Amino acid sequence: MRVPFGWLQDFVKLDVPPEEVCDYLVMLGFSDVRVLPGEWDCLENFITGRVIKVEPHPSDANLKVVEVNVGYASLVSVCGAPNVNLGEMYPVAMPGSKLGSGRVVETAKIGGVESQCILCSGWEAWLDDEKDELLKLDSHIAPGTKLIESLRLNESIIEMDVTPNRGDCLGLIGIARELAAVFGKELIIPEPAVNEDGPRIGELASVEIEDTEGCPRYGAIVLGDVTVRGAPAEIRARLRQAGLRPINNVVDAANIVLFETGHPLHTFDLDRIKDGRIIVRRAKKGETITAIDDVEYRLVPDDVVIADPDGVVAIAGVIGSRNSEVGPATRRVLIEGAFFDHAFIWRTAKRLGIASEAAYRFSRVVDVGAVLYVLARTASLIQLDTKCNVSSGMIDVYPNPVLPRHILANPKRVNRLLGTSIPEQEILDYLERLGFMVSPGKDLEVVVPTRRTDVEGEADIAEEVGRLYGYDRIDLTSNHSRDSYGKYPDETVISRRVRDMLIGIGLNEAVTDATMGPDRIEFFGLESPELVEIRNAVGVQNSITRPSLLPGMAEVLVKNERLGQEDVGFFELGRTYSKKGEGFEEVARLAVGISGTSQPRAWHAKPRPFDFYDLKGIIEGVCEALGADIVFEPGSHEKFHAGRQAVVNLVKADNSSVIGYLGELAPDVCEVLGSKRRLYIAEIDFKQVREAVRGAGRYRSLDRYPAVKRDLAVTIPKKILESQVRSVILSNGGSLVESVKLFDVYEGEQIPSGTKSLAYAIVFRSSERTLTEAEIDSLQKDMEKALESDFGGKLRMKS
């Protein structure tokens, strides 16, 4: 909202500068309030000039030689405009200045006569689109005055945002009311003075409302003998200050009132309304209208329209039509002052993509009570300018008048809510200054003006009081230590531990998109009936909520590879989404991705690339730290390297379940992703891991019997899994095996091809006695036998 400071003063006389007024506006609840920098540098070399002599041009009959008094001198201008009149004042552009037409003014001989300056039209003076006639200025101003001063274009403009609940402040009077209240000044509302000298309104026009939901109130007034022409220069300048474009004196008057009151009006050429009959109804399916922006809009039955018996003449509250607009030929004008339901207007304007001043204001609720005032005010401005006649009486179709809201507000409760102790009289005073009527009592009875639809209850009253009292004057107290201590949910505590751990081993935390496109879904084989699709996605790339962290992680790895990072390690702890039954399910998942060099080149160590076991170790470490038991077995995920992937199983007391997978992405997948590396990614269901977390165990005595340590190396066929060998060792060792550690894996010349050798360090211990060498020997024999019989294992060494 632009607030021209001089215009604002028509409604409240302020004795503080605009910059200071901004601070008050901020503390009243307006946002981004600031004084705009001057916008009229282009008029720097334009001054006012009075015509003191007009003579025909010696060689060109279309031109005149005009002498203008510009205060300090008389200058000659060769001029072609039709309305150069002796004694009148016009804008004068001095040499060097650039005109609105783009032309730069210079002293030049035209047909042998030297032209020293240019008399300007509205177009040339950067004001509007009027190209033919010179812009007539107020002749009382001294010649030689700067044009921006004479048109008050040098007055400050405050720009600010008005919150959506304050439609009443989308007009200068609304803002003036707020400032008058805060400064304790008088609010000046211009009294419309209309001379109702025309025929009775009933003889001229009629209004029927078919859709009272969309249009609760419709008023009209008719003007006769109207001369439509350019509005006076001061009006045009004001509209420019307001950010509006001058059109003609009728439309401009309606826009002036719109800008003063925030209430949009519309003007129709009455002679283009069939039978003078206005019908407010819903649009018929397929009905169209060519609006004043020359666009044809297709309407739907949700749109409220203004029609005559022949068809639509305007989209209610949004935009008018070409076929009914006021133009130079117009003699009779019907002014519409109405109240349309804001939700209808908002939906229609949004659907059609029309951002008109009217739609903007109707969408935010205007004052249903202001209809007659704005009609009279507009009529009075036009009558003042054109001496037209005004119908006697106005049409006002208002089947269900809105009664002002009554609210009971208890001053004690208001103070309690605000944390203040404002005396009752002061509360009353604040409310009255804002235009509320208040009757004192135990509870104040507050009558809310119809313009303040946002004030619905006591809390709203408290806000009004608080705003005028000043939010900055409310104390800072706190009672936040009272009977409450803050807690984190277990999930957060566990997530945080894991994140800390992963950061500690050098992984970075990734946050990837929560959505993806069908191409990603397909590429990573994630199709499923449980996918959650966004019905109104911005683009297809973001149309499905992610069912997996895998695609995002792959992208992060490849991106950092491209950026030249040698050592790339990331994790993401985030949600995935799926349908579940009638509703939805969100699951926290942990993804880990590594690629490149685990050990970068350094003076103390050889570089080593990341491999499968780095990744596996991370997942094992996390689960081990949390106390969740997991086991791995070979996997068969299509997108992973066939021989380098595993399924992760969570082992619980009575069963085990698959919670994820890990491995090296298949080479063809890496290639499509644009990676030249091996990419290792794991993804596990973190929710299940979290639920499996065990608390700290009980203390176990450290004072135990001595351990017996044995090494065991066995050569077995290559295809036998280490986990199989380990389980044979464990099952034969029974409860006496304390730990089994694999310390070497060998394949090579020293053993037959197709075999591998695994070497273990086994620790035996009993919690009840000292073990004898003999019983350990016997256990180890059992293990060896079992390994031989199960896998054809050959003993390589023992100690």
Add this chain to the structure above:
Amino acid sequence: MDLHDEAKAAQDAARGEIQSCSSLEDVDAVRIKYLGRKGEITFLLRKLGKVPPEQRKEVGGLLNEIKVEIGSLIESRKQDLKQQKYASGASAEALDVTLPGRTFKRGRFNPTLKMMDDLVQIFVGMGFSSVEGPEIETEYNNFDALNFPPWHPSRDDHDSFYVGDGYVLRTHTSPAQIRVMKSQPPPVRVVVPGRCHRRDTPDASHLMSFYQIEGLYVDFDVSMADLKGTLAAIAHEIFGEQTRIRFRPHYFPFTEPSTELDISCLVCEGKGCRLCKHSGWLEVLGCGMVHPNVFEHVGYDPRKVTGFAFGMGVERIATLKLGIGDIRLLYENDIRLLSQF
């Protein structure tokens, strides 16, 4: 040469030999040569019996003196040599202490999530409990229960993502307010950190997904002064004690009165610069007193309880604190950027 002269001669010889020892082994040889069982001094002491009784005392004293002296010379020479050996050994083993140490790798948190952790920790310290809610929310919890009128623009499918009949990707973490209040009687004191989604076109200050922390405090006598006190404390905790703050009126459907908290600009300290659009102030969070209609929706009696709620964009605070001009950088997942923090 009598015994006296022999003693003197041995003394001189021992002194010289000790001085010229270059190893602990040499020193030990000298000790054996003079003080050992068959050593020269030992030998001379044995001859003391043959000395006339009137000289015996004097010569005996002398011999003992010499024995003690040689012993102590040997000891001190030993110490010197040990010292020398240690010193030369240390220099042989000396390291270049300026070589870089064996580093261990250290990853970095995502700056937004780190900031969110820090913020939640402050609130927990003030007695707020942290809770989470679903991102796929009912329209009722996300809008209706929070007093958004049916026609409110943010319900529009231009602004919110819809995933099914009556379900929306939450546009703020505020719906968790509703869940918490419906699940327990007052008092309530919670913060809700989490991911939210809006149908914004990504630019320097907008994302389709972002993080928010919602806070709610409801009790039987909570005032706007409490809101101011609590949030002022938080702002000072986050941005430093020297930061000036102001509360100005604003509008949110679910609070009344509503206010926004501004802090003095972190760059220009209030003088006006590009960051604060020359206003000297930076908007940090929105807050207000819980709207009575919201209490009605969760079954609290608005005539009995009052409360305040607030919501802050974590990215906003992170970018302000870290001096990041474009919010999208927070989610680039670029190690070069992450390593800065």
